[in-house]
């Protein structure tokens with residue numbers, strides 16, 4: 214007996230505006246806006262959705278099993294619903310598998326976060342092993358600083374060299390209507406005040422509030438709905454060991470493993486768009502190298518604009534990091550461009566590589582690939 | 588009302604396991620204990636090598652000195668990765684006593700011990716400047732090892748600022764100023780939902796109009812709570828009840844009070860008619876209702 218997975222395609226994707234604080238809206242308000250948006254224009258109604266997989270963090274939400282309170286806003290009443298305490302890109306892989314296996318045809322993926330309700334530092338520290346790492350004061354900032362110190366030393370770079378990474382990200386985000394940002398920050402402290410040496414404020418991801426929703430379907434269903442269907446072609450994920458000190462000094466082997474699983478024999482450089490997540494500039498460089506988009510310690514060269522792959526045309530995660538939804542936001546940005554949806558400059562892009570990360574100091578990685586159906 | 592400040596404070600007794608338990612206990616004796624996994628030595632001692640999965644074959648004492656491999660300076664101080672002499676994986680800890688200009692990769696460092704041990708990893712205060720003094724190779728700890736800590740007390744505290752949004756904000760404003768409960772009607776199924784929300788949970792249709800809900804209803808289910816737990820507002824025993832307020836389709840969890848605890852089990856039952864007893868507090872939350880009481884002369 215042979216088993217051939219069913220092709221899976223993107224029907225639509227949508228998000229709320231990402232902004233540092235949606236102080237006048239609850240999680241459910243953001244979630245229902247994204248879900249309403251993803252159904253709009255597809256001809257599908259919530260009753261046509263077979264199952265919902267969502268992503269969020271109980272710690273961030275400040276309540277346990279927080280999805281229980283958000284079911285109505287996700288349109289998941291009396292549907293099969295499951296929640297992933299990981300970035301939304303993992304939720305998307307599970308939905309993809311479920312449709313590929315033939316057990317359902319239409320799946321809704323939802324990811325959301327309101328990091329403005331809890332300070333990001335507290336959230337990241339809850340992920341830490343509490344005996345030897347948490348008490349010494351390790352947090353997401355100092356962890357990125359330690360990676361950066363070793364990366365810059367090994368690559369022969371200076372802290373100032375990282376400004377090109379931040380500039381690329383923030384300038385792209387200014388052009389991105391999905392991000393609440395009018396101009397690239399110009400304040401002196403943002404660019405020059407030390408946060409965790411060798412990193413400055415501009416080297417860190419800015420937490421934002423928001424929600425993202427993606428509608429997936431079996432390809433034959435999606436083909437009837439969309440004029441330029443986008444097929445999912447691969448996915449993979451991997452987790453590094455937890456102890457930061459024991460991980461590789463200046464590389465992300467778990468990210469490379471996730472990419473190997475997703476890409477198979479394909480090469481990352483063959484993709485038109487790469488939308489990747491990171492919590493710092495150095496993190497973004499290490500991700501690009503682990504994915505195979507640049508040789509080790511050479512990812513900075515990708516920012517001169519000459520590469521075949523457009524890196525983070527959305528601006529990526531640095532200007533807008535809705536913590537649990539960041540990878541799914543990358544997916545939305547890439548899928549919308551491939552599908553040529555209005556408001557997204559698509560160019561000739563036909564293929565995209567999407568990356569999400571989670572865990573303390575980018576311990577976990579997920580990679581998804583897609584292409585416009587021939 | 589726009590936001591609500593809340594704190595989640597959870598007491599834990601954490602179990603460190605053997606390797607971490609021994610490591611922490613030995614810090615109080617000013618000794619650095621690592622674990623041996625094949626030809627690799629890890630410090631802090633671990634039950635399993637995170638890279639290879641190899642279990643610990645035994646514990647060794649390491650000289651409390653090493654070299655600085657990387658560091659980061661933050662507003663809270665300096666953290667660094669110290670490769671302890673004889674170890675194969677760096678140890679992440681505080682770096683203390685250095686002038687910033689003297690912090691360099693490769694600097695020799697030695698343990699700085701806390702004056703008084705308190706039973707945490709901070710019994711080792713950090714690593715400070717050191718010379719090339721004589722150390723020793725990883726060795727079997729003389730005089731045996733301390734008993735591992737079995738439990739470590741820990742409290743996690745998280746502070747939130749939750750947004751009410753338009754719907755809860757409108758309800759709680761009305762509760763605070765007018766002692767009035769406000770729900771919304773679903774545009775599709777026409778049911779009245781309390782608390783109010785943008786979309787009906789069942790239909791996923793937008794809600795349409797505001798309706799006032801009287802703080803009077805019927806008990807759908809109830810339970811007498813006898814045990815004490817964190818976060819309780821009333822002292823047990825009290826009756827916890829699922830109420831359906833007149834005209835609504837949603838259930839409200841609240842308490843039924845004003846009854847003799849001894850009679851609670853028989854006095855309140857599904858079908859009992861109840862009404863709100865408002866407190867003198869005006870916080871703008873459903874806790875402004877002290878409890879619901881049985882309505883005299885109506886089914887109970």
Ligand SMILES: [Zn+2]
Pocket residue numbers: 773774775776777778787788789790791792
């Ligand atoms: Zn309804």
